[in-house]
Amino acid sequence: MIRQLAVAAILALASLYAGARDSQSPQCAHVLGTGQPSVGKITGGTQLLCYRGYAVLYSSQTRTALWSAERLTREGVDAARKLPRDSDFYEEGRLPEADRAKLTDYGRRSGFDRGHLAPSGDFPDMASQAESFSLANVVPQDSVSNRRTWSHIETSTRKLARQYGSIQVVTGPAFVGNARMLGGRVRIPDFIWKAIYVPGTGAAAYIARNDATPAYSVITVDELRHFTGIDPFPTLSVTMRSTAIDLPPPTPHPGEKAARRVAFAWLVSGDRVEKEAITGQITHLVRDAGTLASLLLAYSR
Known part of the structure; x- marks a missing residue:
């Protein structure tokens, strides 16, 4: 009870802080140093929410964020390593009740984790x-991915912040297939991506399926925009947008295997990582045609 009261008090103070920041800087400038990510076709309402350490563009249609943006620094990441993880998920009170995701949407039998976009770590x-435990910062995420491949990607992202001193990070879901809904209310992503901009160096994005597949791809900002309809860093130069910088491999936890990096076309094809190589010219042609069709479908959104 004492811990819950303490968390509630922290959130109340944080809400007052966020409101003050909103009135001074409605575009969350303390986080969005490279400008607000742009979103292509949107159906339904959206709302920009500013927090102490991140910002989200929330969609009332999917009842998730379309993106969650952070600015990570070496000092902040080092301090976060010493902070115990001890908070509770909560419904976002700044959203209309009918539009917000609810705790009951993510019941124990839902089959999905409450996956942070901007991670608490x-x-x-x-x-x-x-504040990171707001359901506005959460998507339905496969439990294996959330606790392994995606967690490993988050660790490597923090390593980049320590390496370069300061980076911009935008994370989001990708909805490219038939709409799957959690409890009939919250849309389940098909993919999850994390775009990273290193000032003065360049940008790239990790992307992974929202399933147990231990694989990921690294793509350019332009490829991400074509695939998801979201441009995480709209002010970047043409060169930085079309060229992916080297991103470190996901860092596995002790005793766990590292995810395998695969070609983006393979990632969207639906193949399984453990599947043996298919032989035969005709079979290869069929598989490649299916991959191309998947890409064309996604890029036509």
């Missing part, structure tokens, strides 16, 4: 960490 203080 990125935040260096209790108030920022508590």
